[in-house]
């Protein structure tokens with residue numbers, strides 16, 4: 001029986017993880033849950049699952065939350081900015097399932113890996129901002145980072161049984177998002193509501209907007225370089241319209257190996273929790289005939305500024321990917337709040353990258369300081385952008 005600490009349990013990946021673990025209750029037990037703000041959802045989950053501990057970033061009233069959590073049987077309750085980190089440091093568990101959104105997921109990942117505990121990682125910002133530090137921490141402590149992102153899970157599955165030297169390229173697939181092929185003029189008119197409608201995946205708001213700008217694919221390029229220790233020149237992106245092929249490996253002899261399934265995050269979650277084994281599951285079932293025809297399109301990163309900046313950021317290295325990722329978090333929130341337009345997301349990121357100096361990513365504090373610096377710079381860029389619009 002594996003004991004799971006599930007952080008970010010109220011989000012899209014969190015809910016999918018709960019459904020995977022509920023089906024596999026003979027194999028997995030949840031010992032801790034955590035959420036950012038949605039305390040009612042978190043307490044409802046606790047009333048069904050009875051975890052030993054709960055963590056929350058910002059409840060409406062700390063005392064009320066603590067007493068409601070205690071009534072539901074939680075022995076330990078962590079509250080505030082350090083709550084997630086304390087929970088990962090203090091609790092007893094076999095796997096941290098990190099489904100938190102944004103750079104808030106970095107420190108809990110490091111805490112678990114430092115204890116030699118495997119991390120099933122959905123939180124892509126962790127690998128983007130601090131990938132080299134995270135992977136070194138895993139190696140030094142004999143722990144493993146298990147990807148939950150469907151593309152990296154697909155690459156991991158394709159790599160099983162293969163020799164590294166036989167691989168020519170890693171191909172990440174993208175659906176292209178809801179605005180593929182639209183002109184700049186059309187993109188300028190896109191609203192948050194338009195951008196939140198992803199053609200094939202149901203996800204949290206930030207990643208849905210990132211999919212529309214192709215920034216998400218950029219994050220995944222950086223993630224792939226860090227997770228599998230490949231140079232960015234060996235990673236490429238192709239559009240696979242139906243989101244059935246989740247990624248592919250190209251071998252030196254010109255042949256390809258791909259992983260296929262209907263688009264459902266419960267599959268990569270289950271694989272991360274069971275790797276290198278598989279468990280019988282009936283959560284996701286489909287027949288090859290239901291995949292239909294498969295269509296591919298070339299992706300030229302020059303045409304997609306957010307993707308292009310990600311390729312450049314991983315090539316630059318140091319703190320640049322952390323700055324890129326933090327700037328995007330701020331820019332996406334501003335777009336969702338209707339402070340800036342869709343095309344300004346890329347402008348805010350570009351302006352932030354040009355104003356925050358690149359430093360060597362020697363330690364976590366340097367990376368988190370770069371992250372904080374980037375957030376301030378991005379907010380300033382947003383003020384500049386909004387002024388341009390109103391003038």
Ligand SMILES: NC(=O)c1ccc[n+]([C@@H]2O[C@H](COP(=O)([O-])OP(=O)(O)OC[C@H]3O[C@@H](n4cnc5c(N)ncnc54)[C@H](OP(=O)(O)O)[C@@H]3O)[C@@H](O)[C@H]2O)c1
Pocket residue numbers: 007008009010011012013014034035036037038039057084099100101102104122123124125148149150201202203204205206207265
């Ligand atoms: N959704 C997908 O299909 C998918 C696929 C691959 C990778 N990912 C990655 O998985 C991560 C989660 O994505 P998601 O779509 O599940 O996001 P989501 O639906 O927005 O959920 C995010 C979770 O993190 C919590 N959270 C947000 N900000 C926090 C903070 N500052 N401190 C602590 N907790 C915080 C939220 O809590 P509250 O809601 O209670 O505030 C929620 O539980 C992201 O890194 C995303 O890129 C997602």
